[in-house]
Structure formats: C-alpha cells, structure tokens
Amino acid sequence: MQPDARDTQPGSDDGTEPSAPTVARMEDEIARLRREMSSHAGIDQAVGVILTMGRMTPAEALDALREVAASTGVRADRLARMLIDFPRTGTLPAAVRQELERQVVLRRAPDDQ
DSSP, rough: OOOGGGGSSSSSSTTTOOHHHHHHHHHHHHHHHHHHHHHHHHHHHHHHHHHHTTOHHHHHHHHEEEEEEHHHHHHHHHHHHHHHHHHOOOOHHHHHHHHHHHHHHHHOOGGOO
C-alpha cells in the first residue's frame, strides 16, 4: 500500500524536510501574497465606491482610481482605504476629493452631464 500524498510532509522527493532557507523563502512568499490579496480586495472595494458615485463601468472606475492616485501622489492602496471609508466618514483630503470629482466628470456618460 502506497502512502497518500496528504500523509507525507512537504519536502524533497526523498521525503526529507525542506531546508530552513527554503522554509523562510516560502513564508516570505506567503506573507507577500496575503498582502497583495488584501490590497487587491481593497482596490476592488474602492472601485465599487467610485463606480457607484460616477455611474460608470468597473474599468472606468479603476482608471479613475489610478489617475487620482497618480495625480495626488497617494499610493493606490492608501487611496483605496480612504475611498472605502468615505461613505462612512464623508471626508476625503481636499486634493483627493477635487481630483476624484474631476475624474468622475471626465468619465460620466454624456446623458448624465
């Protein structure tokens, strides 16, 4: 009877444990991927806030988010957090609010203007 793959420890083909540097690299990679997933989730939520405000497509809202970040010098993940909090707090830094309004108007459908 052969062992089930789930019964063996991760390691090399000979069944030995991975080296400490390999484990450290794997842990670093897992931490990086978790941060990226969290950041992407926040950006997706911020896109939802923008598309609701501007009645635009998700692609247009993502473009607006990128433009606001670039124009204001605010990192996209930080900007996303501000936008996620905006419906609750009602506050945004003046430069972010002005650029966001400008981007929404630029992308608004002609019949909405």
